[in-house]
Amino acid sequence: MQPKKCDLIIKGSYVLTQNDERELIEDGAIAVSGSLISAVGKRSEIEVEWVAEETVDCGKSVILPGLMNAHTHVPMTLMRGVADDLPLLDWLHNYMFPIESGLTKELVELGARLGCAEMIASGTTAIFDGYMYEDAVGKAVDGSGMKAVLGEGFFKFPSPFFKTAQEAWNAIEALQERFADHDRIRTSVTPHAVFTTDPEQLAESMELAEKLDILWQIHAAESVPETKLTLETFGKRPVQILKDYGLLTKRTRLHHCVDVTDEEIDWIRDAGAMIAHNPQSNLKLGSGICPLTKFLEAGVNAGLGTDGAASNNNLDMFDEMRTAAMLQKGFLQDPEAMPAQTVLDMATVCGASFLGFEDTGSLKAGLKADIVAIDMDKMHSKPVYNPLSHVIYSAGGQDVCLTVCDGQVLYRNGEFLTVDVEIISREAEKAVKWALKRLESR
Ligand SMILES: [Zn+2]
Known part of the structure; x- marks a missing residue:
């Protein structure tokens, strides 16, 4: 059987699907076409069934809904x-x-x-x-x-x-x-x-x-x-x-x-x-x-x-x-x-x-591809007994290595793909003077 085409495949050590059964997939992958999730499953299955324009392998990681x-x-x-x-x-x-x-x-x-x-x-x-x-x-x-x-x-x-x-x-x-x-x-x-x-x-x-x-x-x-x-x-x-x-x-x-x-x-x-x-x-x-x-x-x-x-x-x-x-x-x-x-x-x-966004919130075929991954190759993430435990009790936002919204990669390994953080940082520093002036003139 010919593999089906998709735009993006994301792979990781674990996928916390948040589907109705709250299924956890070990060695998982997600196929994304346009803004939607096409398939969620074992890496071995997805790799056989799908061929992608771009593949992001998140390595030792947990993939979860945005x-x-x-x-x-x-x-x-x-x-x-x-x-x-x-x-x-x-x-x-x-x-x-x-x-x-x-x-x-x-x-x-x-x-x-x-x-x-x-x-x-x-x-x-x-x-x-x-x-x-x-x-x-x-x-x-x-x-x-x-x-x-x-x-x-x-x-x-x-x-x-x-x-x-x-x-x-x-x-x-x-x-x-x-x-x-x-x-x-x-x-x-x-x-x-x-x-x-x-x-x-x-x-x-x-x-x-x-x-x-x-x-x-x-x-x-x-x-x-x-x-x-x-x-x-x-x-x-x-x-x-x-x-x-x-x-x-x-x-x-x-x-x-x-x-x-x-x-x-x-x-x-x-x-x-x-x-x-x-x-x-x-x-x-x-x-x-x-x-x-x-x-x-x-x-x-x-x-x-x-x-x-x-x-x-x-x-x-x-x-x-x-x-x-x-x-x-x-x-x-x-x-x-x-x-x-x-x-x-x-x-x-x-x-x-x-x-009120009923088409997102979990990783299921047909839903919007709002997907994040956290890097688990960190000292505070070792060893792994239960990925869910790490997501809630030991991870932090700084562990995020991938953010995808509506199928578009917004952030990957420290790189912002849609926003210019240098300009934002510079302008935000300037706002300090303005805010302090407002407080002075109360
Ligand atoms: Zn409020």
Whole structure:
């Protein structure tokens, strides 16, 4: 039998398929044609059945699906390290908002290009973003070859970005129109949080999400002080407001959900809404610990996110996976509370559902070829009993040796193929002066 033609074959010591059986293939290979996976199997079988234009042998390695960052503000890389060791509301109102109110489209694009480069090099292929000037983020994502759900953020009107609600709705519609036919980029309606908007605005914004048939995302119940503020302002807890205004729906994506009651978890589950877990950001801002196991036991789909680089302070999903696993074990004093497999699911298959990209998240024929490999020929990866264990407990983003998104190689052995990291690094250093000036003029 003649072998079939494909564009790319990727080989490695192990393939963590994340398919329905969570199959692990030893000495595995993946055949890729165009943007899709054609076949996944044993190296010996793939080599007989397929002939490729290009073959990438990753050597001693683990191949896994591209990681899905369920919550980030990618341009915030420019604010990495500008204000640390502060509580959420102080950090937000006295540092982030004053800097952000002076943002330009050019700066947002620069921060997004920096963030995309960082994520490509650490194995992330898709992000759920929320920020201002998201068309500039879309431009950066498009150029990088990654995929994204963009979200043009808004606060109470007037804001430095939108004087009226209508202006915000127009911007969201324009963003949706601009990327409507894009293969890798989608959009969402993105109110910042319950305490920085008002319920009527939120209800109106959900109507817009329904009209455009796109996802609706919000920061929700991130910390106890947020709940206190929301209670003082509206007389209700954040998730209660979401429920009362019809904002818990199948298209709802809630970021954080740290300060929630058991009853609120049930409401979220009953509505078919999903949550993004952001353990490092929650820890760094002292926001608390999300009752993640309760959400999962209730049957809520959860993705995993880094949040922005100003509250993390990196966008490394391997780092985030490790923290997610460790945190619940320590918090609940139960080492079985958050197994490695559950954490990898959050960062891959469950993350893909969270982002609404149903054609990715695992390595199966017919799905999008979003594939990463980590180099296992490192001292901290030896010996190998269980590759999954290394992915969660001993690997880091710096071990990534290959990143492929929609069949396109974006990064290979330290080389960036879609972004110019020298220019990005130089320009990012210049942004320091701008940010410090914004803080001086508070
Ligand atoms: Zn956030």
